[in-house]
Amino acid sequence: MILGRSERGKPPVEPVTLKILVAGGFGVGKTTCVGAVSEIKPLRTEEVLTEAGRPVDDTSGVEHKTTTTVAMDFGRITLREDLVLYLFGTPGQDRFWFLWDELASGALGAVVLADTRRLEDCFAAIDYFERRSIPFVIGVNCFDEAAQYPAETVRQALDLDPDVPVVLCDARRRDSVKDVLVSVVRHAMTHATEHRRSVTT
Amino acid sequence: MVRPYAMTRGRTNHAIQHRLDLIAVVVTEPHVDDPEEDHSLSPEHVRIVELCREDPQSVAELAADLDLPVGVVRVLVGDLVDEELVHVTRPVPPAELVDESILRDVINGLRAL
Numbered sequence: 001m002i003l004g005r006s007e008r009g010k011p012p013v014e015p016v017t018l019k020i021l022v023a024g025g026f027g028v029g030k031t032t033c034v035g036a037v038s039e040i041k042p043l044r045t046e047e048v049l050t051e052a053g054r055p056v057d058d059t060s061g062v063e064h065k066t067t068t069t070v071a072m073d074f075g076r077i078t079l080r081e082d083l084v085l086y087l088f089g090t091p092g093q094d095r096f097w098f099l100w101d102e103l104a105s106g107a108l109g110a111v112v113l114a115d116t117r118r119l120e121d122c123f124a125a126i127d128y129f130e131r132r133s134i135p136f137v138i139g140v141n142c143f144d145e146a147a148q149y150p151a152e153t154v155r156q157a158l159d160l161d162p163d164v165p166v167v168l169c170d171a172r173r174r175d176s177v178k179d180v181l182v183s184v185v186r187h188a189m190t191h192a193t194e195h196r197r198s199v200t201t
Numbered sequence: 202m203v204r205p206y207a208m209t210r211g212r213t214n215h216a217i218q219h220r221l222d223l224i225a226v227v228v229t230e231p232h233v234d235d236p237e238e239d240h241s242l243s244p245e246h247v248r249i250v251e252l253c254r255e256d257p258q259s260v261a262e263l264a265a266d267l268d269l270p271v272g273v274v275r276v277l278v279g280d281l282v283d284e285e286l287v288h289v290t291r292p293v294p295p296a297e298l299v300d301e302s303i304l305r306d307v308i309n310g311l312r313a314l
Contacts, residue, residue, distance in 0.1 A: 011231055012257050017224040017292045018307065037314070043265035045223070047272060048206075069270075074223075074261055079310025083303075086224050086259065106222060106295045108307075174314075182311050189304045 015084045020184055021103055023090040023129075024113030025121025029141045029171035030089035031073045033113060036177045038075025038087065046071050047099060070096050072103070085181075090125070100128060109184040109191075110136040113171065117146050119157055126158060135191040137165040139180045163190070208245050208269070209276040221275045223261040226290045229254040233286050242284075245269065245277055250286050257290070 022030045034042045047070050073089040088103050104110075110129050114122045122138070129136040140154050149157075151166040160166065165183045169176045206212070229250050236242055236250040245267060252258055252266060264274045281287040293303065 012228060012255060014226055014228050014257050014290045016303070017226055017259060018298075018303075019224050019292070043262065045261050045264040046270050048270040072261075074265075076262070077311070077314065079307060083306055083310060084259075085307060085310075086261065088223070088261075102220070103223070106224075106292055106298075108298055108304075178311050178314055182308055185304050185307050185311070188298065189301060192298070192301075192304075 013081050015078075015082045017084050017086060018108050019086045019088055019103075019106070020181060021088050021090055021107050021110040022113065023100075023110055023122070023125035023136075024141075025115065025118060028113045028115045028121065030113055033111070033139070033141075033171035033177050033180075034073055034075040034087045034089050036172055036174045037077055037181065039078060040076050042073045042075045042089070044071050044073050070099055072099070087181075097128070104128075104132060104134055107134060109188040110134055111139045111180055111184055112136055113139045113141050114154065114158070115141055115143060115146065116149050116154065117143070119154070122158070126160070130161075133191075133195075135184070135188040137167055137180065137183050137187055139167050139169045139171070141171045142168055163187075206273060208243055209273055212276050221260050221278060221289060222292050223271065224259045224292045226257045226259055226292075227253045227263060227278055227281075227287050228257040228290060229287050230285060236286060239284075239286075243277075246281060246286075249274075249277060249281060253287055 022033050024030055031042055070091045072091055075087045077085045077087070079085055090103060091099055112122050112125045112129070126136070138154065138158065138160065140151065142148060151168060155166050165187050167180050167183050169180050171177060227249065233250060233254070236247045248267060249263060252263065258266070260271065260274055260278065263278070264271045267274065278287065278289065282289060297303070
């Protein structure tokens with residue numbers, strides 16, 4: 001088949017799209033982080049759940065409520081006319097893991113945002129990405145009121161593999177978030193090279 | 202308020218149910234002129250065709266724009282693919298993510314922001 005050219009002139013550019021996930025506990029700054037670099041105000045998509053939520057949801061008193069809405073915030077960065085990066089904040093509650101599967105499939109990598117005052121909030125996300133071999137970096141969001149710890153201390157506290165980058169950041173600052181994203185992509189590159197090596201040897 | 206799945210006539214999935222990714226891009230076919238004349242289409246179908254004509258949009262953006270759950274948008278886009286009014290370009294498959302030149306472009310693009 002010969003693909004016809006648009007009669008309205010140049011056909012629209014169909015960009016290559018990539019996604020990076022931003023995970024971490026509730027209130028750690030996921031949406032702030034997405035908003036700091038996104039060219040659009042973070043948008044919200046919703047997934048309405050029906051059957052899936054039922055076994056775990058305690059619906060006593062609201063038996064008629066058979067749907068739950070899970071919101072995901074996302075932003076967009078147009079790197080080039082034909083190359084677009086999307087950032088997705090993962091739903092905070094652990095019981096929506098199955099939505100994570102969908103988000104994570106085909107993801108380039110992930111940022112796990114951590115707050116040093118409650119590091120345990122990011123254990124679940126670290127576990128998730130480790131088990132699925134999705135390259136991730138830890139972004140320690142340096143809240144003004146929280147004590148600052150060196151990256152190495154955080155690494156030990158989280159019991160991370162030595163190759164997982166730990167970056168101190170400020171989720172409100174564009175430059176800082178850009179650096180975190182660059183380290184995700186770099187890490188994904190190393191990860192891919194190592195993976196290839198382990199497959200061929 | 203309209204119950205969201207009323208627009209899909211109760212359908213929660215679609216024959217082309219290869220789970221459209223949130224970042225799959227929907228592009229209106231160039232030959233499509235006036236989708237409003239097609240009376241089998243709902244206003245939401247028409248809106249998608251219009252939105253994706255000038256600027257192809259991701260499934261996630263369409264859902265946010267139309268204020269509809271992602272599941273509903275997937276069904277509607279599936280209908281439009283069947284009708285050959287739009288096509289969908291899939292995101293980079295995970296196996297090709299290791300393509301270093303794409304990753305280098307991403308790093309350079311981020312730095313240049």
